[in-house]
Amino acid sequence: MSFDIVLTVNGTRRTIPIPDPRVTLLDLLRESLHLTGAKKGCDRGQCGACTVLVDGRRINSCLALAASLDGAEILTIEGLAEGDRLHPVQEAFITHDGFQCGFCTPGQIMSAVGLIREAQAGDDPERVREAMSGNLCRCGAYAGITEAVLEAQKALSQNAPTTRQGEAA
Amino acid sequence: MIPFEYVRATDVAGAVAAGAAPGAAYLAAGTNLLDLMKGGVARPTRLVDITRLPGLAAVERRDDGGVRIGALARNSDLAHDPAFAEAYPAVAEALLSGASAQLRNAATAAGNVMQRTRCAYFTDPGSACNKRRPGSGCDAIGGETRLHAILGWSEACIATHPSDFCVPLVALDAGVEIAGPAGTRLVPLESFHRLPGTTPERETVLEPGELITALVLPPEAAAFAGHSRYLKVRDRTSYAFAVVSAAAALRLEGGRIAEARLALGGVALKPWRSRDAEGLLAGRAPDAAAFREAADAALAGARPSGDNAFKIELSRRLAVRALTAAAAGTPARLPALPGSVLAPAPEAAHV
Structure with missing residues (x-):
């Protein structure tokens, strides 16, 4: 069952195909969008290396199902600096x-x-x-x-x- | 994780219909469910996404003075709701003593109630577990039992319920509002989780398709606001499950205890309220002797399920300490380390 979701990632609205509902937000960011800043440390919500902001709130992206976040705004480490000016x-x-x-x-x-x-x-x-x-x-x-x-x-x-x-x- | 069908529910009736199918599970934040699915412990074939059900994230003050906590209220939103935290400080303290900030930002109120045991034998598909696979046996018995039950356990299961949130809730007479194929019902939280007996695979009173829509605190619950604490002994000061925890709430009148509430966490497969202890405290002066008697009553039926006899005396002492802290008054601001027995709490009077 393949379907699309819409996410605003680091300020850019994107339509993203979900090949399988098992995909987590972390895997979507890393494997589909090639945003590899968020890390897969434990993949079980214990280490925090995958932390991103969803609708302005920090969460563990490894424990969030991408399909469930349809419409959300995501901020990752890649979206934090403004050009060469660090946050x-x-x-x-x-x-x-x-x-x-x-x-x-x-x-x-x-x-x-x-x-x-x-x-x-x-x-x-x-x-x-x-x-x-x-x-x-x-x-x-x-x-x-x-x-x-x-x-x-x-x-x-x-x-x-x-x-x-x-x-x- | 095995493949599953993803269904997004748009109203409660639709969710209940989709959730009644064999193999279906409800998905809120998924902080516990996805973890268990990754480990092959939970194997739903259909996930019914309830995060978009309208109106279920609200915290509503009722005209009668009670409060209705929507099933989808996030742990952090609830704990940081100023009016809620002021009226139910032990609930806020319990919420903030649990998990991490990231998890609290995601995890929901009903999801907390529905979370599964952290028994290592339950979460390891290679171990025998009557809860995960009925009739397969219990490898926890005779194994590593530091975090296992001392109350209400059976030969079939010695696991504990890991929630912090549920401990003050059960002390405050919370109710669980449930929607199902046959309509809506309200079940006391105290009787929502089942003790293991011979059927540890049946964890709650929920029937197929039934969905928690809210948790309800009655008007009387706010009367304990001035004298409430949640204390939690854990193996590290933050981001750890309770070895033992205690919620204590007192209503004092003229230097005496008019009404007491006491519940323990980490001791049984459900949040453990002790009405015997509460009964002993009514009418007494809030002193060490009364608190020790109450603690003894709360643990009267306790017995170790393995190498965990230490938890019995630890629970008694923590109950005394939580009651003592409650009698001293709810702190004006939650301690920097919520629920910690190590944190020095400036005990300024709350009201």
Whole structure:
């Protein structure tokens, strides 16, 4: 059973054939669209290397059925920079050595972008660590990642103040 | 993953009709189902996608003071809904103590209720499992049983239900709204999950085609807002299932407990409410002696299902600690590490 879905991927609306309903969003991105930034680490929702934003929210793309996301907006690591100008989160990961081998980094960065949009962690490193616990880093770059998230969040709030969601929770 | 037919439902009646077919399963976020399908544990031949059913993602305050949580409400949306978190802080804390931010952004309220056990023998198709393949035996018995049941288990199955969310919900008398071929019914969450007995393959009271449309909290549930906690002992501080968890909620009047609620997680194949413990606490002063008596009552029927006798005393101590924390007052803001027994919580009064 083959059918098409429509996704807006990194700002571009695309009609994409689904050859088999078993295809996950991760496999669709990597195999059909050749966007290989999102990584297949565990493929079971445990490592976070496949994290992308769907309709502005970070999720594990390995546990999302592509067919079910018909009509969604997807943002991957490939869509983050503007030309040669890196996104503030990307800049901050470089500044703070937020990676070593780099395999988990696209997922870490997309998760950090999602975390900042969620606006629940504030400037508390403990809350940032907790909110990043779905992204594993086998190189152990966690200290730099936490610093990078905090700095990027500060930079983004200075550049473009966003409406903060309720912090009651 | 075996091939399946993908069906997108557009209304509840259509979903129920499509979901009643043999081999059909409902797909919401799929965070648990797809994982099990990849592992060959779940093998549906038809997926009925319910994510587009209209109106099922809403969290609605009812005129009577209760709340109706739509089946498709995402874990993170519910936990971060300010009015919901203020009225049911232990539910918000339980939600935020579970999984990861990515999973909470996807996973739904009803999906959480319907999630399967994380028993390693259930998720390994090479192991015998009466739940996965009735009559095949239980390799968990005599195996690695650290996370297995101490209450309500049987010789056929010693697995636990892994939900955090369901633990405070069952303490707060939540109901499960179910649509089916014969109409709609409301089942108390407390009797929704079945204990294993001789038929561990029958996990809930759902009949073929029946679909959860909402979870409902009664008006009385909000009366515990000022004294509610969810605590969770796990093998790492974040992104781990409970070894044991406890939801405690108190209604205090004149320095005494007018009404208490206590439920445990990670101890049985269902969220385990202890009405015996609750009954003992009514009318008592909220002190250590009362809490220990309640904990003893809650675990009175407990017995190890393997190398997990430690969970019995751990559960008692966690129940005491959760009751003590609840008596001290709900924190004004959830701790940085929700549900953690290691996190220092500034215990500012909630109201």
